[in-house]
Amino acid sequence: MGTISLKNVRKVFGDHVIIPGADLDIKNGEFVVFVGPSGCGKSTLLRMIAGLEDLTSGAIAIDGKDVSQAAPSERGLAMVFQSYALYPHMSVRNNIAFGLKMAGVPKAEIDSKVAKAAATLNLTDYLDRKPRQLSGGQRQRVAIGRAIVRQPQAFLFDEPLSNLDAALRVNMRVFIMQLHKDLSATMIYVTHDQVEAMTMADRIVVLNKGVIEQVGSPLELYNNPDSLFVAGFIGSPKMNFVTGSEAAKQKAHTIGIRPEHIDIVEGKGTWNGKIALAEHLGADSFLHVDADGAGRLVVRAPGEFRGKEGGAIALKPDMSRLHRFDDMGGVIR
Amino acid sequence: MARAVSSRRKWTFTILAWALAFLIFFPILWTILTSFKTEGDAAAIPPKFLFFDWTFENYGIVQERSNYFKFAMNSVILALGSTFFALIIAIPSAWGMAFSPGKRTKDLLMWMLSTKMMPPVGALIPIYLIFRDFGLLDTRGGLIAVLMLLNLPIIIWMLYTYFKEIPAEILEASRMDGASVWKELVYVLTPMAIPGIASTILLNVILAWNEAFWTLALTTKDAAPLPQFIASYSSPEGLFWAKLSAASTMAIAPILVLGWFAQKQLVRGLTFGAVK
Ligand SMILES: Nc1ncnc2c1ncn2[C@@H]1O[C@H](COP(=O)(O)OP(=O)(O)O)[C@@H](O)[C@H]1O
Ligand SMILES: [Mg+2]
Numbered sequence: 001m002g003t004i005s006l007k008n009v010r011k012v013f014g015d016h017v018i019i020p021g022a023d024l025d026i027k028n029g030e031f032v033v034f035v036g037p038s039g040c041g042k043s044t045l046l047r048m049i050a051g052l053e054d055l056t057s058g059a060i061a062i063d064g065k066d067v068s069q070a071a072p073s074e075r076g077l078a079m080v081f082q083s084y085a086l087y088p089h090m091s092v093r094n095n096i097a098f099g100l101k102m103a104g105v106p107k108a109e110i111d112s113k114v115a116k117a118a119a120t121l122n123l124t125d126y127l128d129r130k131p132r133q134l135s136g137g138q139r140q141r142v143a144i145g146r147a148i149v150r151q152p153q154a155f156l157f158d159e160p161l162s163n164l165d166a167a168l169r170v171n172m173r174v175f176i177m178q179l180h181k182d183l184s185a186t187m188i189y190v191t192h193d194q195v196e197a198m199t200m201a202d203r204i205v206v207l208n209k210g211v212i213e214q215v216g217s218p219l220e221l222y223n224n225p226d227s228l229f230v231a232g233f234i235g236s237p238k239m240n241f242v243t244g245s246e247a248a249k250q251k252a253h254t255i256g257i258r259p260e261h262i263d264i265v266e267g268k269g270t271w272n273g274k275i276a277l278a279e280h281l282g283a284d285s286f287l288h289v290d291a292d293g294a295g296r297l298v299v300r301a302p303g304e305f306r307g308k309e310g311g312a313i314a315l316k317p318d319m320s321r322l323h324r325f326d327d328m329g330g331v332i333r
Numbered sequence: 334m335a336r337a338v339s340s341r342r343k344w345t346f347t348i349l350a351w352a353l354a355f356l357i358f359f360p361i362l363w364t365i366l367t368s369f370k371t372e373g374d375a376a377a378i379p380p381k382f383l384f385f386d387w388t389f390e391n392y393g394i395v396q397e398r399s400n401y402f403k404f405a406m407n408s409v410i411l412a413l414g415s416t417f418f419a420l421i422i423a424i425p426s427a428w429g430m431a432f433s434p435g436k437r438t439k440d441l442l443m444w445m446l447s448t449k450m451m452p453p454v455g456a457l458i459p460i461y462l463i464f465r466d467f468g469l470l471d472t473r474g475g476l477i478a479v480l481m482l483l484n485l486p487i488i489i490w491m492l493y494t495y496f497k498e499i500p501a502e503i504l505e506a507s508r509m510d511g512a513s514v515w516k517e518l519v520y521v522l523t524p525m526a527i528p529g530i531a532s533t534i535l536l537n538v539i540l541a542w543n544e545a546f547w548t549l550a551l552t553t554k555d556a557a558p559l560p561q562f563i564a565s566y567s568s569p570e571g572l573f574w575a576k577l578s579a580a581s582t583m584a585i586a587p588i589l590v591l592g593w594f595a596q597k598q599l600v601r602g603l604t605f606g607a608v609k
Contacts, residue, residue, distance in 0.1 A: 052505050071512040085502035089524045098520075099510035146510065 002028045002063065002154040002186030004049060011044055011210075017280040018044050019210040021058065026188065026203075027155075031180050034190045035197040035233070036207035042190045043158055045207070049188065050156055051075050052121070061151055073102075078147035079156040082163065084139045085110040086131040092118075092142050095141035099150040117145045148179070151277045154186035161196070173200060193232055206230050228329035231256050237286055239323070241298045246271075252324035252332055259286060261321035264307075269314030271297065275307050288315055361585070368392070375574035383424070391579035399565060401583055408558035408584075410473055412541040415480035416534055422481075423488040424530070428522075431496035432504065442493065445486040453483075453546050456585075464551055473556045480541045488537055490517060495529025532598045534555035535591075542588045559584035 004026040008210045011150045013020040018041045026032050034042045047053040049060060050248035059068045067075050078099070086095050096117055100110045118124045123139040131139055140160065147155055157176070161169045177200055191197055197204050198218045206213045206221065206229070208324050218234075225231035231239050247255045273291035278304075287299045287307055299315060307313060324332040366382070367375050374385040395401070430438045460479065461470075469475030499522070507521045519553040523530075545560035552561055563584050 050505075050509060052508065072505070072508040073513065077509065079506070079509045081502045081506060083500060083502050085500065085506040086524075087503060087507070087521060096460070098507070099511075102511040102513075102516060195358075 003061075004154060004186065004188070006045075006049070006082040007059045007061075009045070009048060009060060010056045011041070011048060011053065012056045017210065019048075022210075022212050024205060024215065026186060029184045029186055031177075031187045031189065031200060031202045032205060032206055033197040033201035033203070034188065034191065034205045035194055036213075037233075037307050038192050040207045041210035042192070042207055044210075046079075046156055046158055046188060046190050050077055050079050076153040077156055078150050078152035078154075079158065080140075080143045080147050080160045082159040084131075084143040085165075086139060086142055086146075088131055090126050091130060092134070092145075094125060095131065095142055096123075096145045096149055099146060103150070107157065113149045114145075117149045119250045120148075121145045129291065136164055140164060140172060144176075144179070148183070152185070154188065156332070157187065157189040159190055159192070162191075162193075176200070195236060198234065201204055204234075206233060208233075210250040224330050224331075225323065228254060228256070228325045228331075231323055231325070231331075234305075237298050237300075240294075242294045243292075246294050247324075250322065250324055254329075256323040257297075257317045257321065259298045262297065262299045262316045263316045263318065264299065264301055264305065265314045265316045267314060269316045271315045271317075273297075273313060273315070275311050275313050278307060287313070289315065291315060359429040361589075364578045364581050368582045369572055370553050370575050370578075372573060372575045375578070384587050391575045392583070395566070395576055395579045395583065399562060401562065404557060404559045404562035404584075405587070406550075407473065407556055408587075410540055411476055411480055411556075411558050412538045414473070415484065415541045416537045418477065419481045419485050419488050419537060420530070420534065423485060423533075427489050427492035427496050431493050432501060433497075442490065442533045445489060446538060457550060461550065469551075471556050476551055476556050476558075479551065480544055483544065484537050484540050484545065487540070488533055491533045491536065492526075493565060495526060495533070498529075499525050513521050528598070534600055535595050539588055539592065543585075 004024075005025040006022050009022045011017075022045060034045060036042055044053060048055055051067070051070060051074075055068055059066055061067065062077070079309075087098065090098065093114055096114045097110050100113060105113075108135055112119055114127070115124070118127055121144060123138065123141055123145060126134060126138060126142075131142065133144065143160070160176075161172050164172060173196060174291060176187075176189075189196075189200060201218055203217055205215050208229045214221060214230045216224075221230060221234045225234060228241070232241065235258055237259050239258045240262075241254050241256050243254050247253060271289075271291040271294045271296060273289045273294075275287050276290050276296070277288040279286040279288075282303060284303050285301045285305055285307075287301055287305075289297045289299055291297050297315065299313075301307065326332055368391055369387050369389070370381070371388055371390075372387050374381050377385075430442065464470045464475055467475075468480075503525070504517060504521060507517045512520065542559070545564075548558050548560050549564055552558070563577065563580050566573055566580045
């Protein structure tokens with residue numbers, strides 16, 4: 001059903017190469033997240049899949065059929081935009097029904113489908129309002145409602161939560177994940193937030209300057225990043241990077257170690273230093289340590305650790321969790 | 334204290350605004366007043382403001398001496414006709430420039446606007462000759478074409494700025510929802526653009542209605558609109574201020590009434606969509 005495959009998909013705007021050539025196979029029912037810093041080409045790639053942006057070269061197939069030249073309406077996809085892009089002159093009911101109307105679905109069937117979607121999305125009481133009379137979260141749900149009534153081959157989401165406040169964002173995140181479970185439909189979700197990517201994705205596609213850096217499950221990316229970029233992008237707080245003599249000892253240009261993979265030891269450690277800052281989150285604390293030879297390191301300490309700022313500390317990295325990178329930023333295995 | 338100051342400022346600005354509005358409106362007011370005077374009162378020095386013998390006789394004479402309705406009919410046909418044809422060209426052009434701009438779209442827009450900076454006299458002789466040779470002088474069709482071309486740059490600019498305000502993502506959403514180009518146009522684009530199109534129509538009707546330079550130069554009788562009607566009362570033989578004023582009042586009355594009822598639309602239109 002909803003398989004999507006990209007073959008050497010390329011996008012050039014004027015003189016700017018935005019996507020130099022992307023290959024990707026998305027399985028039916030998969031939840032795939034495109035993640036990367038802002039401006040790296042996530043939206044462009046998604047819009048090319050949607051058909052809203054022409055391919056400079058390459059091919060896209062949906063459900064095994066080449067759609068590279070097909071109009072958006074012929075691809076059977078639904079999209080939820082960052083700005084929601086609701087039709088301002090239509091009621092919520094007509095916004096949700098629009099796609100069905102375009103498809104020529106009989107009126108009675110439209111009504112029952114809209115009613116069902118509205119019930120799922122808690123919008124039943126708002127069906128006769130205009131979008132401007134709704135809150136941000138409600139608008140977001142209308143946009144999702146518009147997508148689900150059509151039972152598309154796949155759903156495309158372009159940073160759908162970035163205009164919501166933090167609490168609502170967490171709710172909607174769970175809601176979308178539940179939706180994915182219930183519909184078992186293919187979903188492609190674009191975000192610049194690696195936490196969203198880690199929590200939601202079956203598979204994550206990390207983009208950097210239009211290049212697919214790595215594709216893998218959240219844990220694969222967390223445990224075995226292929227590059228310095230992926231290592232630094234996935235995980236919070238960020239992985240510590242150390243260059244210079246400490247890295248040379250490991251026969252690498254750069255070594256990386258996550259805050260949670262450094263132990264605090266008694267006496268003398270691999271790295272010794274002073275606590276510069278401490279962030280206490282309750283369950284655990286993050287210590288910013290100025291370590292001799294290694295520079296500033298962030299270390300996760302269990303909640304009960306009572307280190308004081310300015311106090312001395314000894315650190316010992318878990319060597320099995322150490323990542324080594326060459327001078328090009330590639331991993332050394 | 335701050336309140337008092339700000340309220341005083343508010344008063345000052347309100348009075349200033351009214352004074353300015355009165356200043357701008359004064360010539361129209363004076364014309365209307367003069368149209369109710371006798372020729373003697375109209376030419377009196379010092380001028381009489383409100384205390385004169387009010388009379389309707391000028392309107393009667395003007396109505397008798399010339400066929401107001403024929404001129405008015407021409408004005409209506411020219412204003413609506415030129416607006417209609419201008420929209421047929423301007424809507425697709427503005428649409429294209431707003432939603433799929435090319436590298437030179439901005440230059441093209443500037444160039445179109447720059448044609449409005451040229452003094453019309455510069456184009457008078459060639460256009461007059463073309464009209465003469467093609468038998469277009471004093472025809473409604475010819476004049477509609479000229480008025481349309483005259484206002485096309487403004488119309489395209491206005492529509493362009495309106496269409497620019499429509500977020501492209503909404504149109505894209507309709508495409509994702511399976512709308513064809515035609516359905517997108519009918520169900521999504523046009524309903525969202527209606528306020529903009531309405532103010533554009535309104536402004537263009539007013540501009541075309543009031544256009545005197547080209548209508549005076551290119552018509553004599555058959556296609557002559559209201560500006561000709563006014564002009565026919567400014568004769569070199571004698572000063573008929575009162576009758577001239579009556580004619581002017583009759584000429585501007587319809588557009589004044591239209592403008593009054595459409596104030597809100599018009600302000601929106603004139604600010605080129607800057608005010609939401
Ligand atoms: N229509 C366009 N014309 C020219 N450049 C564009 C266009 N759309 C996007 N870009 C450029 O492509 C790059 C990627 O944009 P985008 O895909 O929106 O990034 P992201 O969604 O990852 O933030 C950006 O540098 C942007 O400036
Ligand atoms: Mg984006």
